[in-house]
Amino acid sequence: MIPSYDKIHLRFKLNGSSYDKESLKEVSYSLIKEGEAYEKIIGDFLLDWLDDKESVEVKTSGSTGTPKVISVSKQAMVHSALATGNYFKLSPGDRALHCLPTNFIAGKMMLVRAMILGLELDMVAPSRLPAYDDQVVYDFCAMIPMQVKDNLERLKNIKTLIVGGAAFPATLMPFIQDLPGNVYATYGMTETLSHIAVKPLNHLKKAAHFQVLEGIDISQDERGCLVIDAPDLMVEKLVTNDIVELYSDKEFDVLGRIDNVINSGGVKLFPEQIEAKLDSNIGQRFFISSEEDEVLGEKVILVVEKDDSSITPSTFKVLDKFEKPKAVYVLEQFEETISGKIRRKNTLELLKKHSKQKPLI
Structure with missing residues (x-):
């Protein structure tokens, strides 16, 4: 019963x-x-x-x-x-x-x-x-x-x-x-x-x-x-x-x-899979997203919270060619939910106002 x-x-x-x-x-x-x-x-x-x-x-x-x-x-x-x-x-x-x-x-x-x-x-x-x-x-x-x-x-x-x-x-x-x-x-x-x-x-x-x-x-x-x-x-x-x-x-x-999928040069990329590969290489919070690109349509970007200068070219050796970020942005603090999840869309809006771009060496 x-x-x-x-x-x-x-x-x-x-x-x-x-x-x-x-x-x-x-x-x-x-x-x-x-x-x-x-x-x-x-x-x-x-x-x-x-x-x-x-x-x-x-x-x-x-x-x-x-x-x-x-x-x-x-x-x-x-x-x-x-x-x-x-x-x-x-x-x-x-x-x-x-x-x-x-x-x-x-x-x-x-x-x-x-x-x-x-x-x-x-x-x-x-x-x-x-x-x-x-x-x-x-x-x-x-x-x-x-x-x-x-x-x-x-x-x-x-x-x-x-x-x-x-x-x-x-x-x-x-x-x-x-x-x-x-x-x-x-x-x-x-x-x-x-x-x-x-x-x-x-x-x-x-x-x-x-x-x-x-x-x-x-x-x-x-x-x-x-x-x-x-x-x-x-x-x-x-x-x-x-x-x-x-x-x-x-x-x-x-x-x-599906809302996060990136189409870069005709290749479909899943940010979550790229993040899983990078997880052990980046100490602070981060996520993968994209921005418009004249050649690729969309290019992969990395958004990092509180830069500690630990990101170097070797950070991305675990990634395939099309997965590697074309730009790295740093924000002091991500937008998040009450339960602590990153609100990606809201955080991306902050990029326009408060981010600084970290050079890719």
Whole structure:
């Protein structure tokens, strides 16, 4: 039987204490009235979840456009929680760590999974260095790449770690291979109620691709972009702007966003793939973009935050001929979303006013 959103699992615990629906409301009021800033947000969401409405409002991150608020079905969020629980074989009484902001869907879904699956959830303030007890064994946790990078020595007691919010950096891959637990990259967005696909990142015997969760079907449109059919999560199919390579009707890899594709001299280039190659060669934040060129149509450019003069010709030896930037621009600070993602279009607008061009030696 599929659980209903208005029921709290009997095994659910929050910071070590058991709660039913009424006592959880009381805790929510207390968090709003007396809690820290992140606890007030958790309290607000829990009250929304526990009211009589069939939907809740969630905010998109704004990484690819203007942030907006959308209404999503609570029962659809239950289905998302069940799909995650089934894939990772989570059981009632398993212990989970919540260290993400609850402003956005990833943080909200950690709470929903706990309430629906009967997890024992420990919540701490979301930060680069979450203040959790790293001697405690956790069955499940979600982080963003920045948290993984800054807490590599503290992850040994997490059995299943999912990482999302941004592409997993290639530079981190060697450091997670010896972790005893399993680390997965996730693919998803607010509209899909967190991840709809996961990809193993360590303990691999062969190359891995994103694998969709149960109840998800995928295809491509005429542009080569991913189309997601998830009737339990969304009313309509979702056509994304992510160009993908399909390996089966359940497996795919993301090549890049169609809005970012560069056509340079007739060669189609994906900035995300170029960035992955450069990741270990550039110390500060950066991204690849383009600008108009009379000969090539578009030429590749590199945009760097806070120049530290570490970029030399050898930086680009890992790139193919057409991938190498024709110009490097430096900005003091990138535009970013609340969750820390770079807003490329907004940052490119800043180039016109505040950038300085770094000579290519």
